[in-house]
Amino acid sequence: MTAETRAGAPADPTSAVDRAPGDPAPALAAEQLVQTLLDWDIRYVFICPGSTEAAFLHAAARTPGIDVVLTTHESIAVSMADGMARVTGRPAVAYLHANVGLANGLGHLSAARLALSPVLVLNGLKPAQIQSRGGFTTSTHMRDYVRQDAKWDWQSLRSHDIGFDVARALQVATASPAGPTWVGLSQDLIESPADAWSRDSGRLAVDAAARPSRAALQKALHLLRAAARPIVVAGADVARAGADAVRDVARLAETLRIPVFAEDRRGFERTVLPSRHPHYAGLYDPGxxxxxxxxxxxxxxxxxxxxxxxxxxxxxxxxxxVIHVHADPAEVGKIYGADLGVAADSGAFLADLLEALADLPEAAGGCVPGDGRHLRAAVAEHAEIMSRGPGAPESSEAAPGVAASGATTVAAVMEALSSELDEDTVVVGDATTSGLALLHAVERTAASMHTTSSGSLGWGVGAAMGIKLADPSRRVVAVCGDGSFQFGLQGLWTAVRHGIDVTYLVVNNESYAAVGAAIRRFTGGVTPRERELFVDLAGPSLATVAQGFGAHAVRVRSAGELGKAMRGAAERPGPAVIEIMTDPFDLGP
Amino acid sequence: MTAETRAGAPADPTSAVDRAPGDPAPALAAEQLVQTLLDWDIRYVFICPGSTEAAFLHAAARTPGIDVVLTTHESIAVSMADGMARVTGRPAVAYLHANVGLANGLGHLSAARLALSPVLVLNGLKPAQIQSRGGFTTSTHMRDYVRQDAKWDWQSLRSHDIGFDVARALQVATASPAGPTWVGLSQDLIESPADAWSRDSGRLAVDAAARPSRAALQKALHLLRAAARPIVVAGADVARAGADAVRDVARLAETLRIPVFAEDRRGFERTVLPSRHPHYAGLYDPGxxxxxxxxxxxxxxxxxxxxxxxxxxxxxxxxxxVIHVHADPAEVGKIYGADLGVAADSGAFLADLLEALADLPEAAGGCVPGDGRHLRAAVAEHAEIMSRGPGAPESSEAAPGVAASGATTVAAVMEALSSELDEDTVVVGDATTSGLALLHAVERTAASMHTTSSGSLGWGVGAAMGIKLADPSRRVVAVCGDGSFQFGLQGLWTAVRHGIDVTYLVVNNESYAAVGAAIRRFTGGVTPRERELFVDLAGPSLATVAQGFGAHAVRVRSAGELGKAMRGAAERPGPAVIEIMTDPFDLGP
Structure with a gap:
């Protein structure tokens, strides 16, 4: 069973811990909280604790079946939960401490929001009494911090309600369109007695996956049958809808002989139709x-x-x-409008559309596939793009894969990386200027990929761990830029402590290449002084930093060394960091 | 001139760049922005840039007199600005990128808020057009993120207004009670032409330092003269008010023969009356x-x-x-009320009070100092506390400074640190469970200290650099816990790149000792499993991590090695990290 087939699968209700009617009820709200999480089959809580979480920690340590994973920065707790939720399609929990801890997790909460990722943020707050007195690490408007990144937010007012409030937050987070939720938990409340409150997750789960209306389906059929050169763009929400939805995209494409594109580079968040599928036509690009x-x-x-x-x-x-289908009504037709805009679950839309196509009466012309010419052209065009190599600016190269400076190019790294990936590898992308080259490497190898369109650097360090924990059978390779990797450094502590098998490939061009590219776009060039002041990140040995955390880490300087390093990393347990140095002046495609 | 004498001094208006009437006006808003900062004598901008800041970077690189300091995480940019603003009493600027960059800086913005620190956060935003279209790294309510930590926030609407808006933000930030402000700067606006806008900072500065009313002064006099055993608690806001205010606290104490306490441990943010002053009586503690x-x-x-x-x-x-005087009306009498609550500048209150005391007519009994008995008792009590050693739980020690485990204790580290500090050293505190022992070491040596009461871990790493840049003549030693230091790791990049002479002493007890202490408070003990899961941070060699960043770094295991390491750090240029391993089971006093 792959990560993709598991995505979106509902929790097995029998795996939740059942309590017989005579069982003693949890005495404290903290225990009630742990029980509620178990009722929802939550097996991991990613935490960066402070003093306000003591009662929860104590309860969790005594409860089998829940693994509280310590992190040393809240950004890691949130990105780990996000990674796990994306792969499982089920809620994942990050537990943050007080106002400053919440602030540290907000950047990656926007990643979870964009991914419609059901991340529940529990937020330990100081006792209620000192919240009204301007106490240590309190804020007057905690919910203002999260409101725009969470679907729902609530601060529990009574210890008895914590089980209910957390269950409600999980319910809302998972109901389509899914997304983060937040519950504030005052220290005095979780330390207080609480009435037993328990309902199993099956009874609370809400089936909110909307089907398209009959009218919308009829219009979609009409538009499809009127088109000579239709294309499908399968976005991340199809993969979120589950393996059946991904299979149905393929069926639709095969039935109608049309090409399937992935979302454009900026919106790309995860693989949908595998690139090995004969109808896969690469990234959507209006050019x-x-x-x-x-x-x-x-x-x-x-x-x-x-x-x-x-x-x-x-x-x-x-x-x-244009037909635009998305689970989130706010996304449909947002910028351009559409001839048909449908707020519906992608899987439901596909299933209904395929059924309607099959049911078309012969008298109406039946379901007539196209002649396949446009399909062949689109796929050939993609093959041509792939044949150009991984998006390298070739003109600047002295020799293949080597820049004029003698340093390795991003293109060469991605070429070498391609040899090490296969369709069972999950790639996590957290590279800015080499992002497109990485996407092409993934397409070339039929690996699958997760990334964020949030721009919250360092996301990949934690997300890769959450993805690995969610599906230990798959190899996980996280490809980070040196700038991005610095934002997620603290994740190495957790990776080492928990022996999480992720290979981090850090493409170190010793630059804020994106900043260099922006100055170049603005002025037409980058002066040596601008480069020195704002672009040059040279200095750190990120491999040494990783060794300081206790990770296996090597620095290599040529693409030729990468394969050996990747295989070495795969052979040993626990995290590995491979820092590959690339040309600082190679700003990528 | 020490940092303290400079604190609160107004900018020299002649040092601002003057433009003659015939000078060409800046063409673009980005240039106007740089000019406005120079008009305010802002010499440093702490930045973690993205593509939206290109025009600013380009303008700043071509402008002499402004130093744009690159950081590799927004938390460092904010804490550097905060440190600088605290020491100079003048505004300091952090320039953050987009929504996710702002989020990363929010934790330490709460530190600036609590310190009434005039930190201006400039926030590069994506072009206005895509803000309304849900573009990359945009949020719908940017100002919600900052509203509760900033005194004033505004997103500029026209390129022509950016100079005005930024000047207004600086004006508001510096007017008493000072505090952070925020201006959102859309990329398209800073890249657009802007009408010239220039007024010198002297004309914009607002003297908002409130004097007490005559009635309040009379009541204060009455209360003081009626008291037999009055005490003064001099808080951080006295130091912020400037060197004259600190001198006047001493004069008041000497005139009336009364003891002066520092703020209690939890509220302590900076040294006011030096501990060498004969009236200094230690930390306020109702016990x-x-x-x-x-x-x-x-x-x-x-x-x-x-x-x-x-x-x-x-x-x-x-x-x-109780008489409670604070510059921020919202702080006065907040929890307990007071017999006299005065929203006034501490310096103005002291000056007026001293004058009123001197002017007391003989007929009214004049200004009668107390008999000094209570003063002597308070000072003797403090000396007795100091003589106990740096707050160590002595009973658990096998030998002085060595725990039963054989590891060094925090008490021994602070004892050794005391020998290396003197009254010219500025200590930056970012240690949680060893915070009180550190305060005592600082009191013992008459060093001065800055810390935050925000609980935003990692603050000290950046703040120490801002403090050093603000006053390069003083030695700066930052004392961090291993947990705290991990939150600020990225600051080492900036320290190394800019060769900033800060000695980081990392007290590494390989523990979230504060979490351990909280579990102990909650349950009466910490089980081995709880320790393993939630308290044990062992693993990283933070010295190796620091070496990876290119810093001079050593790990030592005994207090005896500390002196040599400290002197070695002082002798070499650039940052140094000394990691001292202490007993993981020593949770401090």
Missing amino acids: RRSVAESDLVLFLGARCFTEFEAPARSSLPPAAA | RRSVAESDLVLFLGARCFTEFEAPARSSLPPAAA
């Missing part, structure tokens, strides 16, 4: 001919779009009809 | 006899109080009248 010439785009569970800057022209093909 | 027996407490610029938990009994002496 691609097969996109520009399409006359219908079916955006399925994709954001339209995550804009890095306002585009000079529309990101839609000039003459295409 | 101390000289406090409990006082019949008047004059809280000057102190918070009453920063509560870690709700106290079992009042934190005020049972029979004392």
